Amino acid sequence: MKRILLDCDTGVDDSLAILLAMRSPELRVEAITTVGGNTQVDHAARNTLLTLEQLEQDVLPPVAKGEANPIERPLLTALEVHGGDGLGGVTRILEPDGSRRYPEPRLGLDPRHGVDLLLDTIGRFPDELTLIATGPLTNVARAIIRNPARMRRLREILIMGGAFRVYGNTTPVAEFNVFVDPHAAQIVLDCGVPVTLVPLDVTHQVCLMQSEVNAIEVEGRLARFVRDVTREYTEYHIEQDGFAGCYLHDPITVALAIDPTLLESVEAYVQVETAGDLTLGQTVADLRPGKSTRTNARVCTGIDAERFLALFRNRVLSG
Numbered sequence: 001m002k003r004i005l006l007d008c009d010t011g012v013d014d015s016l017a018i019l020l021a022m023r024s025p026e027l028r029v030e031a032i033t034t035v036g037g038n039t040q041v042d043h044a045a046r047n048t049l050l051t052l053e054q055l056e057q058d059v060l061p062p063v064a065k066g067e068a069n070p071i072e073r074p075l076l077t078a079l080e081v082h083g084g085d086g087l088g089g090v091t092r093i094l095e096p097d098g099s100r101r102y103p104e105p106r107l108g109l110d111p112r113h114g115v116d117l118l119l120d121t122i123g124r125f126p127d128e129l130t131l132i133a134t135g136p137l138t139n140v141a142r143a144i145i146r147n148p149a150r151m152r153r154l155r156e157i158l159i160m161g162g163a164f165r166v167y168g169n170t171t172p173v174a175e176f177n178v179f180v181d182p183h184a185a186q187i188v189l190d191c192g193v194p195v196t197l198v199p200l201d202v203t204h205q206v207c208l209m210q211s212e213v214n215a216i217e218v219e220g221r222l223a224r225f226v227r228d229v230t231r232e233y234t235e236y237h238i239e240q241d242g243f244a245g246c247y248l249h250d251p252i253t254v255a256l257a258i259d260p261t262l263l264e265s266v267e268a269y270v271q272v273e274t275a276g277d278l279t280l281g282q283t284v285a286d287l288r289p290g291k292s293t294r295t296n297a298r299v300c301t302g303i304d305a306e307r308f309l310a311l312f313r314n315r316v317l318s319g
Contacts, residue, residue, distance in 0.1 A: 066114020
């Protein structure tokens with residue numbers, strides 16, 4: 001069993017990633033930290049707790065609220081994608097009697113700051129933890145600045161981030177997580193821990209179609225939750241991209257920890273543009289075989305989409 005720590009800006013696809021991680025016997029989620037990104041950090045923390053409550057499990061990982069703002073820039077959110085509450089608008093859904101379908105979570109936050117929980121968890125499991133980061137890398141970078149020696153006791157860092165051979169989703173050249181805090185991303189790439197990037201190059205190869213979600217035959221709490229959180233997320237993609245479905249950026253990154261053979265990758269030397277007026281947040285690397293004389297990361301370049309979707313269906317859509 002692989003011990004993991006999730007660092008999320010919990011919007012819709014982060015929520016689905018949490019469900020996938022928690023329902024995968026190959027993984028043990030030791031802690032979850034939240035960061036400002038898709039939504040404000042307070043909402044990201046609430047959305048994480050609300051997601052965990054849907055699992056109805058007795059033992060859940062501690063959840064701590066981390067950094068609210070990027071290292072050097074004001075926070076940019078993606079509420080137009082993830083809904084006003086950051087979770088597809090589910091906190092506004094009412095039952096026929098007027099009660100909220102998803103009230104404020106009963107679960108409480110860990111009293112520690114997210115960076116402290118991250119460092120403490122690495123201290124408990126040195127050389128064992130895989131850190132999966134599905135939001136801006138502010139918490140991770142702050143932990144590196146505070147205690148670089150302890151951070152180097154991570155087994156690896158898997159990052160949903162970057163765009164190399166495809167257009168960005170925030171600017172023509174930049175993916176959202178890296179664009180929100182490019183300085184943090186560069187700090188992480190320089191830290192000396194094995195890093196793998198799961199960029200838009202592969203996450204845009206996989207779509208969860210609305211028709212499939214609506215056709216879920218199981219009528220349990222989790223199935224209803226998945227339908228509810230993806231509804232507005234899918235509507236955004238219908239309006240902006242012309243297809244009735246949604247991307248699974250963050251669950252794919254979790255799937256890499258479950259089964260590394262799902263994705264193809266190459267070694268590369270990756271740098272982040274932190275100063276350009278037109279290219280801020282761009283991830284730059286030469287992915288041609290044999291062209292990188294230095295390497296600091298692996299970059300995923302391909303995915304077995306059908307095999308991933310089969311895994312996702314089995315673990316998340318069957319509950």
